[in-house]
């Protein structure tokens with residue numbers, strides 16, 4: 001496959017629909033994307049298949065038990081090979097954006113470590129984790145949804161995953177701007193017409209209108225995005241008038 005993800009998670013069933021449906025499902029079926037799951041519970045040896053353990057210092061909540069976790073990571077590393085990188089999903093990580101997604105899309109073998117409970121032992125992070133990534137400033141119950149968010153965003157950039165390759169390029173954020181509005185049938189909906197330029201057949205005019213809408217929406221909704229951007233000559237001219 002073009003891109004391999006190894007997932008370390010005690011809830012492998014959560015990845016079922018994600019890897020079977022839609023754009024990602026098609027990519028897995030066609031072989032451009034592959035996802036292998038390593039469940040710490042499969043690396044337990046006690047009759048209760050214990051995967052949690054108590055935190056030193058006391059307090060509420062549990063941590064992931066170290067040995068099943070590190071054995072699952074080792075199995076993922078063995079499958080991923082020498083240059084596979086381990087990413088731990090956590091709110092303490094560097095916040096993911098489309099620039100980060102592009103960088104992660106450059107490596108072809110990535111291991112995603114999904115925490116549960118209150119998290120994992122700090123020494124496992126220090127010794128086994130290459131990078132800690134957050135998907136945003138809010139707290140989720142585990143790393144599985146964040147891992148799927150990361151995989152989805154990265155997979156879209158892998159050649160052959162999207163139907164027509166233009167889609168990834170024309171997406172929102174591909175040029176650092178928000179997406180333009182889109183319209184489909186009917187031409188009149190609850191008294192509202194489709195912008196006439198989209199019916200004109202003038203493809204250069206349509207391209208300019210969409211760029212203008214993207215710039216306007218970015219300026220109105222997310223002005224801070226424009227500060228970090230190197231605008232093209234055309235984009236600067238459209239913003240000045």
Ligand code: ADE
Pocket residue numbers: 089090091133134135136137138139140141142143146
């Ligand atoms: N695990 C729990 N919350 C998370 C978040 N916001 N990002 C990444 N991993 C998480």
